[in-house]
Amino acid sequence: MTTFRHFYVKSTKGVTDAKKINLKDIPGTSGRLDIIARSINAAFWLSNNIRRNVVFHTILHGMPDPPVYIRFEGEKMRKISPDERSIILFILKALERTRENEVESTPGVFVSRKNFEKFIEENRDKKIYLLMEDGKPMKSINFKNERDYLFILGDNLDLSEEEKQIAIEAGATPVSIGKTSYLTSHCIVVINWYLDMLEREVE
Amino acid sequence: MTTFRHFYVKSTKGVTDAKKINLKDIPGTSGRLDIIARSINAAFWLSNNIRRNVVFHTILHGMPDPPVYIRFEGEKMRKISPDERSIILFILKALERTRENEVESTPGVFVSRKNFEKFIEENRDKKIYLLMEDGKPMKSINFKNERDYLFILGDNLDLSEEEKQIAIEAGATPVSIGKTSYLTSHCIVVINWYLDMLEREVE
Numbered sequence: 001m002t003t004f005r006h007f008y009v010k011s012t013k014g015v016t017d018a019k020k021i022n023l024k025d026i027p028g029t030s031g032r033l034d035i036i037a038r039s040i041n042a043a044f045w046l047s048n049n050i051r052r053n054v055v056f057h058t059i060l061h062g063m064p065d066p067p068v069y070i071r072f073e074g075e076k077m078r079k080i081s082p083d084e085r086s087i088i089l090f091i092l093k094a095l096e097r098t099r100e101n102e103v104e105s106t107p108g109v110f111v112s113r114k115n116f117e118k119f120i121e122e123n124r125d126k127k128i129y130l131l132m133e134d135g136k137p138m139k140s141i142n143f144k145n146e147r148d149y150l151f152i153l154g155d156n157l158d159l160s161e162e163e164k165q166i167a168i169e170a171g172a173t174p175v176s177i178g179k180t181s182y183l184t185s186h187c188i189v190v191i192n193w194y195l196d197m198l199e200r201e202v203e
Numbered sequence: 204m205t206t207f208r209h210f211y212v213k214s215t216k217g218v219t220d221a222k223k224i225n226l227k228d229i230p231g232t233s234g235r236l237d238i239i240a241r242s243i244n245a246a247f248w249l250s251n252n253i254r255r256n257v258v259f260h261t262i263l264h265g266m267p268d269p270p271v272y273i274r275f276e277g278e279k280m281r282k283i284s285p286d287e288r289s290i291i292l293f294i295l296k297a298l299e300r301t302r303e304n305e306v307e308s309t310p311g312v313f314v315s316r317k318n319f320e321k322f323i324e325e326n327r328d329k330k331i332y333l334l335m336e337d338g339k340p341m342k343s344i345n346f347k348n349e350r351d352y353l354f355i356l357g358d359n360l361d362l363s364e365e366e367k368q369i370a371i372e373a374g375a376t377p378v379s380i381g382k383t384s385y386l387t388s389h390c391i392v393v394i395n396w397y398l399d400m401l402e403r404e405v406e
Contacts, residue, residue, distance in 0.1 A: 023227070027286050034286040041241070042392075047359070047384035082386070083230050083237040084287045156250070180399055181250035183285070189245075189392040196383055 004148040005195065006055045006126060008119070009039045009184055012157040014060030016068045018095040026088055031062035035155045037087040038185035040072060043192070045082045050074050051192070059116055060095075069114035070094045076108030116163050120170045126150040128172035130164060131187055135174030138191075143198055151175075151191055153184050207351040208398065209258045209329060211322070212242045212387055215360040217263030219271045221298040229291055234265035238358045240290040241388035243275060246395070248285045253277050254395070262319055263298075272317035273297045279311030319366050323373045329353040331375035333367060334390055338377030341394075346401055354378075354394055356387050 013031030015021055022029040026037075036058050043056045056072040070091065080090055094111040097103050102112035120128075127147045131154075143149075152159070152167050159167075168174075177190050216234030218224055225232040229240075239261050246259045259275040273294065283293055297314040300306050305315035323331075330350045334357075346352075355362070355370050362370075371377075380393050 024288075026288065027284055038241075038244070038285075041386075042389070045386050045389070047386055081230055082241075085227075085229065178396065178399055178403065182396070183244075183248050183250055186245070186248075186392045186396070189389045190396050193380065193385070193389070193393050196381055200381065 002053050003145050004053050004055055005043075005051070005192070006057065006123070006148060006150040007039070007043045007188055007191075008057040008059075008150065008152045009036060009188075010116070010154050010159055010163070011036050011058050011060045011062065012155055013062040014058070014068075015062045016060050016065040016095060016098070017063075018092040020064075021088075021092060023085060023088065026084065030088070031060070032156060033060075033088055033091060034084055035184055036091065037084040038183070039153075039188055040087050041082050041084070042185040042188035044072070044074050044077070050077060050080075054192075057119065059114065059119065065098075067113060067115050068095065068098050069112050069119060071110045073108045073110070078107040117166055120166050123150050124170050128152065128167060128170060129175045130167045130172040131177070132164075132174045133176055133179060133181060135176035138175055138177050138194060141173070141175055143195065145199070149195075151188075153187060155184055205256050206348050207256050207258055208246075208254070208395065209260065209326070209351060209353040210242070210246045210391055210394075211260040211262075211353065211355045212239060212391075213319070213357050213362055213366070214239050214261050214263045214265065215358055216265040217261070217271075218265045219263050219268040219298060219301070220266075221295040223267075224291075224295060226288060226291065229287065233291070234263070235359060236263075236291055236294060237287055238387055239294065240287040241386070242356075242391055243290050244285050244287070245388040245391035247275070247277050247280070253280060253283075257395075260322065262317065262322065268301075270316060270318050271298060271301050272315050272322060274313045276311045276313070281310040320369055323369050326353050327373050331355065331370060331373060332378045333362075333370045333375040334380070335367075335377045336379055336382060336384060338379035341378055341380050341397060344376070344378055346398065348402070352398075354391075356390060358387055 015031040052074045054074040060068040094105040097105040218234040257277040263271040297308040300308040
């Protein structure tokens with residue numbers, strides 16, 4: 001049985017109108033969707049492969065029309081390159097097709113309107129971890145690999161206290177990869193690598 | 204005493220004429236300098252800071268005018284953003300100023316003509332590690348923190364056998380972060396994180 005690794009990264013200011021985003025200045029015009037692009041790179045890419053057991057979720061909370069929920073499914077993704085600009089282009093295609101009910105904007109990429117509370121409600125079946133600098137050290141956690149994992153991370157502006165509370169109430173365990181404050185994308189790289197190591201020890 | 208972490212990443216096809224690189228298609232026109240940009244992001248960035256004890260080295264071996272050696276020094280870098288496009292712009296500025304003797308093209312970025320053999324010759328004072336999938340497992344290595352480290356990595360096309368031999372003859376220890384083939388940038392994230400963990404245990 002394959003267990004899945006889900007990652008949720010909040011996009012606090014991610015712009016929700018594709019036309020307002022200038023590809024020549026992604027950090028300056030997209031509400032830091034470059035962070036989301038790097039997080040997607042970190043979640044999926046191996047040297048010559050995509051991690052098929054990863055699902056990446058984000059909710060864009062920026063102007064003019066939030067929230068926009070986007071989900072990337074490794075099993076179904078096609079023709080996406082690992083560079084930031086290529087990944088951003090798939091986010092733009094999703095934004096152009098946003099509506100209330102979910103649509104698959106490109107293979108493996110799904111978009112709809114959904115807020116964080118509803119997202120968590122729909123994912124309570126997973127073992128949820130909330131990344132926090134003062135959480136339990138990762139190496140003290142017994143990753144049992146029985147249920148799919150969902151790791152919840154903030155962007156450069158972090159999650160709100162309310163969002164952390166929603167995750168905790170849904171059973172999330174606060175977990176820390178160290179006292180240093182790492183980039184979100186780097187946290188995802190470390191989590192993927194660490195889980196790879198654990199799985200290899202079991203083999 | 205601060206020990207430094209040096210990373211060298213080979214750029215097998217990195218284009219050596221800035222005018223030939225189209226920023227709208229970096230992976231397709233730059234000889235995969237996007238890999239170098241992501242490696243630089245991985246080497247230096249923390250959440251709200253640059254790692255001042257990191258030095259990043261690359262040699263571009265692509266057409267029309269190789270080799271071009273570029274060095275980024277964390278202690279001196281200024282005004283570089285973590286996104287790929289911003290980092291590439293600093294590489295382009297270095298390429299525009301390439302000459303035989305070293306010049307500082309922008310703060311903390313140095314460019315000259317140098318091949319791998321000479322680069323290794325100049326860095327024999329460091330404790331050298333050669334990243335290889337079948338090297339010694341990282342956790343079996345006794346990182347003593349007495350000398351500066353130099354980690355040598357290939358890009359998507361790897362190092363040549365001759366280059367690996369040059370590194371080994373200079374005393375490099377082959378080291379592995381796992382049997383999985385990871386992106387170069389992800390290897391750097393893991394090494395930085397792993398060394399952070401070790402330093403914290405010593406504190």
